[in-house]
Amino acid sequence: MTINQQSISDYQAQPSRYKDMLYRRCGKSGILLPAISLGLWHNFGHADDFTNARNIVRTSFDCGITHFDLANNYGPPYGAAEETFGRILKKDFQKYRDELLISSKAGWDMWDGPYGDLGSKKYLMASLDQSLKRMGLDYVDIFYHHRPDPDTPLEETMGALHQMVQQGKALYVGVSSYPADLTRKASDILERMGTKLLIHQPRYNMMDRWVEDGLMDVLESQGIGGIAFSPLSQGILTDKYLNGIPEDSRAGRDKRYLKPEQLTEDRLEKVKELNSIAKKRDQSLAQMAIAWLLKDDRITSVLVGASSPEQMQDNVKSIVNLDFSREELATIDDILN
Helix, strand or coil, X not given: CCCCCCCCCCCCCCCCCCCCCCEEECCXXXXXXXXXXXXXXXXXXXXXXXXXXXXXXXXXXXXXXXXXXXXXXXXXXXXXXHHHHHHHHHHHHHHHHXXXXXXXXXXXXXXXXXXXXXXXXXXXXXHHHHHHHHHCCCCEEEEEECCCCCCCCHHHHHHHHHHHHHHCCEEEEEXXXXXXXHHHHHHHHHHHHCCCEEEEECECECCECHHHCCHHHHHHHHCCEEEEECCCHHHCCCCCCCCCCCCCCHHXXXXXXXXXXXXXXXXXXXXXXXXXHHHHCCCCHHXXXXXXXXXXXXXXXXXXXXXXXXXXXXXXXXXXXXXXXXXXXXXXXXXXX
């Protein structure tokens, strides 16, 4: 598969784009998600290269990736990723809109004052309207509440999600980073209103396995799909940092998300051991880390970011080998414990 880097007006999606991608059913719903989805958390801000961002999206779709995940405050600045994605949609994807599944979220700080954060109905409804304008859309396919709000009644937050569906501004709704008990309550509240909680988006990777303590069981029992974000633990689960911190890496240039002190000697030793297993599997460590998540069919999809079209293609190769032997899984657990 070649990287599609065509000029402004001549983008035509690869006819064979659905041939090699794996699609999984999202909980108990009619929705199929690609095993790999593109998250636009990084590399889609105003200061980022628009041509590169555009080619990442094109390449993703050419690889069979139909799901593109955003949030109101992705950038920088806040809102920039949605604006960039809106430009790409307008230029390249208008005729493919019905083949795309586009999601956005609200729940973190977005604008000043008491109504620009957390989980009130006022904030969520206003945020969705703003997101639709930035992307030039009539509706999103999925709208998430981005994080739990301990002070707003859950009925109010879920009521806002239900109203979005009733208004046709979101086809489905989800939550992100909710613990197991709150996920079950949210699902029950929405079900009583007549809306299905389609999907949960938790942080989940080899080094952060909190979801295994109850949440995965809730997703299965409630028929909720799962889509994991941060599958590479902000780049730790790659071979990028095995020989120091490159200046152009995330830890080297942007210390907001991955701090150099997180790359401890003990952690890097574990990464080296995991990298050895990946090599024996004929995978990169990043590919193995993604495959490790997809070994559990309760994980419908894995959200990956990409800094280049080539990196996106490498991510997609993860699905070539999703099988792990008992010995491999036991060794991985031993390394991480």
